Each structure stands twice: as structure tokens, then as C-alpha cells.
Amino acid sequence: xxxxxxxxxxxxxxxxxxxxxxxxxxxxxxxxxxxxxxxxxxxxxxxxxxxxxxxxxxxxxxxxxxxxxxxxxxxxxxxxxxxxxxxxxxxxxxxxxxxxxxxxxxxxxxxxxxxxxxxxxxxxxxxxxxxxxxxxxxxxxxxxxxxxxxxxxxxxxxxxxxxxxxxxxxxxxxxxxxxxxxxxxxxxxxxxxxxxxxxxxxxxxxxxxxxxxxxxxxxxxxxxxxxxxxxxxxxxxxxxxxxxxxxxxxxxxxxxxxxxxxxxxxxxxxxxxxxxxxxxxxxxxxxxxxxxxxxxxxxxxxxxxxxxxxxxxxxxxxxxxxxxxxxxxxxxxxxxxxxxxxxxxxxxxx
Numbered sequence: 001x002x003x004x005x006x007x008x009x010x011x012x013x014x015x016x017x018x019x020x021x022x023x024x025x026x027x028x029x030x031x032x033x034x035x036x037x038x039x040x041x042x043x044x045x046x047x048x049x050x051x052x053x054x055x056x057x058x059x060x061x062x063x064x065x066x067x068x069x070x071x072x073x074x075x076x077x078x079x080x081x082x083x084x085x086x087x088x089x090x091x092x093x094x095x096x097x098x099x100x101x102x103x104x105x106x107x108x109x110x111x112x113x114x115x116x117x118x119x120x121x122x123x124x125x126x127x128x129x130x131x132x133x134x135x136x137x138x139x140x141x142x143x144x145x146x147x148x149x150x151x152x153x154x155x156x157x158x159x160x161x162x163x164x165x166x167x168x169x170x171x172x173x174x175x176x177x178x179x180x181x182x183x184x185x186x187x188x189x190x191x192x193x194x195x196x197x198x199x200x201x202x203x204x205x206x207x208x209x210x211x212x213x214x215x216x217x218x219x220x221x222x223x224x225x226x227x228x229x230x231x232x233x234x235x236x237x238x239x240x241x242x243x244x245x246x247x248x249x250x251x252x253x254x255x256x257x258x259x260x261x262x263x264x265x266x267x268x269x270x271x272x273x274x275x276x277x278x279x280x281x282x283x284x285x286x287x288x289x290x291x292x293x294x295x296x297x298x299x300x301x302x303x304x305x306x307x308x309x310x311x312x313x314x315x316x317x318x319x320x321x322x323x324x325x326x327x328x329x330x331x332x333x334x335x336x337x338x339x340x341x342x343x344x345x346x347x348x349x350x
Contacts, residue, residue, distance in 0.1 A: 017092040029346040030071070031093055034064060037127035041120070048118050057103055057111045063124065064094045066112065070316050070339040077112075078105040121331045125223070125338040132219055132341065137348050139216040142294075143244070144253040144302035145237040148309045149228060150329065152192035152205040153321045159186050159194060159205060189324040195228035207326060209318070209333050210236040211308055212244070215253070215297075218304035219344055220337045225330035234258065238266040246271045251294060253302030259284055275299065311343075312336050 021028065038060045045059045065080060068090055074080045084090050085102045096102065103111075115121075132138045162185050179194065186192045192205040210233060212222040222240035226232040241252060252267055253275040264284040267274040275298035278290050289295055313319035316336040323329055 013098065017088055017098055020088055021092055025089075026346060027089060027093060029349065030067075030342055033128065033131060033342050033345060034067060036131060037124060038063065040127045040130075041123055044118070044120070044123060048114065056114075057108065058095070059111075059115060059120070061094050061096070062108070062111055062115060063120070065108070066335065067339055067342070068093060070336055071343065073315055073317060075317065076105075076322070077108050081105045081108060116328060116331045119331075121334040121338070125334050125341075128338050128341050128345075129219075129221060132345055135345075135349065137217050137345060138219050138221065139214040141247060141249050142215040142251050142253075142298065142301070143221065143241070144213050144215060144298070144305045145210070145241070145258065146254065146302075146305045146309070147208050147210040147233040147236065148313075149195065149197060149204070149206045150209050150225070150318060150333070151320050152186065152189050152207060153324050154186045154188035154192055154205050156194075156203070156205060158188040159184050191227065191324075191326040191329075193228045207321070207329050208232055208236075210240065211305065211337060212237060212240045212252075213305045213308060215301035215304075217344065217348055218301075218307060219341050220308055223330075223334045223337045225326055225333050227326070231262070234260060234263040234266065238263065238270070241267070241272060242270055249273075251275050251298055253298035255302070275302075277302075308337070308340055311340050316340065 041059075048059065049056065065084065068074070068084075069077075069080045074083065081102055081104070084094065084096065088098070091098065091100070129138070133140075159179060161183060181193050184194070186205050189205065192207060194203050195206045195208075196203045206228040208226050208228045210224045210226065211220050213219060214221050222243060224236045224240055226236045237252075237254075237258075250270075250272045251274075252272050254263070254277070256277045256279055258264075258274070258276045259279045261284055264274045264276065273289065273294075274285060275289065275295045276285060277299060278285055312333075316339060318333065318336055321329055321332075323332055
């Protein structure tokens with residue numbers, strides 16, 4: 001018999017949000033990892049807020065909502081808030097009740113800035129790493145490094161002479177002009193630098209993101225954002241490796257771009273063996289390194305780092321930045337790296 005459509009709305013629902021999420025849904029594993037990390041950050045959250053005044057959006061809900069934005073590739077806070085209003089799974093993950101009012105998108109953005117001021121990105125990233133170390137998903141001895149360009153949230157038309165005013169429209173027609181980072185800067189994002197990836201490629205306003213991954217499962221153990229530049233890539237990765245500490249037998253794999261005296265000597269100063277891809281001539285490493293089995297393994301494992309960049313750009317909204325200023329870009333970059341680790345851990349723990 002054909003069923004009939006009832007036009008009458010149901011006033012009450014007798015099912016909880018918890019019962020509407022399937023027991024085997026992957027989002028439950030993500031929620032479990034996130035809840036444990038947020039539990040460790042509770043004392044920090046207490047210090048961030050005053051004991052008097054109007055209650056703000058709970059920081060736990062802010063972080064969960066931002067994770068949903070990264071995991072589901074939602075382009076803006078306005079779209080995120082809109083989906084929170086009608087998506088029951090989103091409400092369950094964030095911790096909102098079925099009838100709870102969703103915040104305004106501008107209120108969400110202002111409260112998110114408070115998290116940026118208190119460096120919650122680093123604390124959350126470390127809390128996720130701590131869980132991975134506890135489950136023995138991360139190596140403490142063998143790593144890979146690489147960097148990538150992050151296209152800035154600014155157009156080339158904003159790249160104007162430093163001595164020109166914001167009202168000067170002479171920069172709209174820049175054909176035939178010689179422009180460099182020494183004489184020009186972006187009026188939209190002054191921290192962004194003009195950079196050309198290789199000969200024959202167009203110049204873009206960029207930041208440069210750097211990550212260090214461990215070689216066991218390809219999880220990210222360190223991040224940094226610098227101005228776009230080749231030498232910055234070596235310095236940033238050396239800085240991240242130094243923060244990891246040293247232990248006997250540590251190695252780091254990298255591509256040929258890292259076969260330079262600055263990077264190789266920097267690694268050796270940290271007592272880390274550089275397993276960089278050797279150049280055909282004037283290489284900084286010799287057969288005592290390239291002839292080992294560990295070197296061959298590092299050259300295979302180092303390519304996993306491209307999977308991190310691919311996920312962060314295609315899924316995590318890092319291909320075209322949505323924030324201006326290196327501090328905000330660095331915050332979002334590290335937070336996105338934490339989101340990648342969560343999705344990777346979800347699969348590994350299965």
C-alpha cells in the first residue's frame with residue numbers, strides 16, 4: 001500500500017542526538033580523541049576567562065566547531081554556523097542540544113580570536129601528539145621535513161610601493177613595472193611576500209608552511225610558518241627539529257633542496273643524521289650515509305609528507321588562505337595539522 005505524507009509537523013521528538021549517530025560512525029572516534037585533548041586543556045581555559053560577566057561561547061565548543069570546519073571543508077564561519085543550525089550530527093559533535101540557539105557568525109569569529117591570543121593551537125596540537133605517543137603511533141627517532149607555499153589572502157593588485165598611500169590607485173596597472181619585496185608590500189597582508197616557485201612560473205603573494213613528520217605512520221610532530229624564501233625553509237625546519245630534542249640514532253629525510261651546507265651542518269650540530277636526497281654533484285653527504293639501509297628507508301618514508309600537504313590543502317582549506325597576518329596563518333596552519341593527525345589516528349586505532 002502506498003504511504004501517505006502527513007503535512008502536520010511533529011511538536012516533540014523522543015530520540016536523543018546521541019541515538020541518532022550510528023555507533024560505528026567515524027565521527028565518534030574523532031570525538032573521543034578530541035574530548036580527551038580538551039580535558040587536558042581545561043585548566044588553561046579556566047585561566048582565560050573572568051569569573052564574572054556574561055558567559056561566552058564555551059571554548060570546547062569553539063574548538064569542536066573549528067574542527068568541523070576543517071574536516072568538512074567549510075569555507076567560511078557564516079556557512080559553518082548555518083550548517084550547525086540544521087545538521088544534527090554537527091550539533092552532537094559540538095555539544096549543542098537539539099533546540100539550542102546557534103551563535104551568530106560574527107560572535108563566533110570574535111570568540112575564536114581569544115583562542116588565538118592564548119596559543120591554544122600549540123596546546124591542542126601537543127595534546128593530540130601526547131595521545132599518539134601513548135598509543136605508540138609515533139616514532140621518536142626518525143623524521144622527514146619539507147615546506148610548501150601557502151597562497152596569501154591577498155591579490156597581486158594589493159602589492160604596491162611601500163611609500164604609496166592606501167588611497168593611491170596607481171598600483172592597479174602594474175604591467176611593465178619592476179616589483180620586489182624590498183620596494184613593495186601587500187596593503188592587504190603586509191606579512192605576505194612575492195615569491196616565484198620556479199622559473200617560468202608566475203609570482204604570487206605567499207607565506208611558507210613547514211612541517212616535520214615522523215616516519216612510522218606519517219604523523220605531523222612540528223609546524224612553523226615563515227615568510228616565503230628558500231633559505232627560510234632550512235632555518236625553520238632546523239628550529240622545529242631542535243624543539244623535538246635529541247636522542248641517539250635520530251635521522252631526518254628530505255628532498256634535494258635540503259642538500260645544502262646550512263641544513264646538513266645544522267642537523268649534525270643537533271646530532272641528527274641528515275638523510276637528504278643527494279645531488280649529483282657537490283653533495284653535502286657522501287657514501288658513508290647514502291650507502292646505509294637506514295638512508296634508503298628514509299628516502300621512501302620522506303615522500304609520505306606530501307600526503308600531509310595534500311590533505312591540508314585539499315581538505316583543510318590551506319590552498320588559499322582565509323586569514324591575513326603571519327600570526328593568524330601560523331595558528332590556523334598548526335590547528336589544521338592537529339586535525340590531520342586526528343583523522344590519521346582514527347584510521348590507525350581502527
